[in-house]
Amino acid sequence: MAKGSDGTSESDWFHKHEKEMLERAAEERERRIQQALAKQKHEELDKLRAAHWLKCPNCGHHMEVVSMECIRLDTCKFCADIYFDRGELESLLLRKIPQRFKFYRRLFGLD
Numbered sequence: 001m002a003k004g005s006d007g008t009s010e011s012d013w014f015h016k017h018e019k020e021m022l023e024r025a026a027e028e029r030e031r032r033i034q035q036a037l038a039k040q041k042h043e044e045l046d047k048l049r050a051a052h053w054l055k056c057p058n059c060g061h062h063m064e065v066v067s068m069e070c071i072r073l074d075t076c077k078f079c080a081d082i083y084f085d086r087g088e089l090e091s092l093l094l095r096k097i098p099q100r101f102k103f104y105r106r107l108f109g110l111d
């Protein structure tokens with residue numbers, strides 16, 4: 001078999017480059033699969049978010065966002081459940097007692 005100027009045979013050269021091409025093709029295929037999975041996951045999360053956005057966890061009806069004493073509440077007009085967003089309950093609990101009572105009185109329709 002003919003040897004090139006670098007001492008390798010033609011079949012060695014093809015074997016080496018064919019292996020590199022196959023490895024690159026496998027890497028590219030894996031990259032495309034991962035991209036497709038990431039896109040699919042993102043789309044599934046969007047669908048889940050859209051299906052459950054502002055839906056009452058108790059009864060499934062649509063909830064309304066109400067601002068009361070600067071606290072954002074998600075309220076269900078069907079079953080009357082009330083939900084606090086992350087951080088809102090802590091914000092309320094850190095208020096002084098008269099401010100908290102004012103919030104509770106408004107919440108229960110006493111004021």
Ligand SMILES: [Zn+2]
Pocket residue numbers: 056057058059060061076077078079080081
């Ligand atoms: Zn409800």
